[in-house]
Amino acid sequence: MSLIANARMYAVDAATAANWTALFARIAETAGVPLTVIPHAAPAPLEDLWRRDDLGLAFICGYPFARGGFPVRLVAAPVPASGDGRPLYASHLVVRADSDIATLVDSFGRRLGWTVAHSQSGFNALRTHLLPHWQARGRLYAKSIGPLLTPRRVIDALLAEEIDLGPLDSYFHDLLLAAEPDTASRLRIVETTAPRPMPLLVASDGLGEALVARLQAALLAAHQDEEGRAILARLGLSGFAAVEPQGYRVLVEEADAADSAGYRQPG
Template identity: 55%
Template sequence: MSWIANARMYAVDPAAAAAWRELFGWLAAASGVELKVIDHAYPSPLSELWVRPDLGCGFMCGLPFTHAMPKPQPVAAPVPLNAALSGRPLYQTRLVVRAESDYQTLEDTFGGRLGYTVAESHSGYNALRHHLLPFWRTRGTNLYRESIGPLVTPRRVIEAVLAGAIDVGPLDGYALELMLRHQPDLAGRIRVVASTEAAPIPFLIASPQCPPAVVEALRSALLSFGDDAQCAGLRDRLCLLGFAPVRVVDYDVIAAWEAEAEAAGYMQPG
């Protein structure tokens, strides 16, 4: 049987998408699992991908994973080249502004327009809200005059920042690293004014219906990716050290951040 593969969350531009297709080709050969790479681009909802019974390998954010029933099967988690803690499958949300703006700190952006991706996103919503929660508690009122969204993807957040539609927006730190790797001119157009606490990164999942032997073959191959000398160039293009096992319990922190904000009555970042 053929299983589908998709890297929508981190196929942030054509060059990155091509690298992920190459990765899935390598994975199929290394694991012996037949994988068919499919497109599932915006505006198609990621939730439709996550419930496909033939999903063999696709990225899922930790926040929807904590809510999913039945749970998909974890395969492996990427370890970014510049992870928040070296060698760990962690990431941060970067809060970015236009490079030519006068904003030097996140607090400088208060009173302006804040963008967000979608309520089901950790990096673009939950981590953002968690980071803003202490400021919101101190002020006792909204921090921004407008919260603009859902912008859905990191690409659309950057476009909104550059167009002046928002003053500051959240970007998945690993997605941003990939964009800067393949679009180096972007570094001169945006500026990071704050970063959230580190959290466990989105990981590759398989459907609950995928046979355990298939999942284990995929996992075993991915865990060897970081040591494969022939994949050095591919690791560079994907800004990866390799992949690590998924510790499901680590994602409890994401649910805890969500619960804390909602218990405080801070329902939407802004």
């Protein structure tokens, strides 16, 4: 049976999507597990992808993974080359480069954008970062605009002056810097949230341990030869890491803390 693969979360542009296809082809060959890359572009819900029973490799955000409810099995997490060698990322809080907003506090009273409630980088990391300010001040923004669904839509909304500040997945930003430096130059980072576990590649739970182990082994070894390193470099990665489900519990705990405080939507 041919399984499907998808990297929509980090397909910043067509060239980056082609690099993910090349990586998945290499993993399929190494693991001996056929993978067919399929399109699943926004606004198609990512939840539909995570529920498929033929899922070989696809990204899921750590928060919905830790919250549960999707029949997936953890495979591995990417390690950004820009980091410290661990599978961690954060959310950059970004504004237009020419904005008069110099600090996060300067953005209060303006328009805030966010992606979707099941997103760690585009929603929950933002809530967690803003929670102390909200507890001290009450309502922070004149408008809270979402769901914008994707990091790309956050960028578009910023550049179209529909919002004044929004969250941007730090690894997505790495890819944007490489793929579209002109677009990246039109954005400016005001603050960055605390590092948290990266989104991870998962497979359908029904695949069984043996197939998942082969996929995981291929991912963990992807950096061990010149061709693999070249593909990873084009994707801004140093490799992949084995991770444990309990490492993602912090994301649920932080979201629950914001809910318990009554801060259910960034704003």
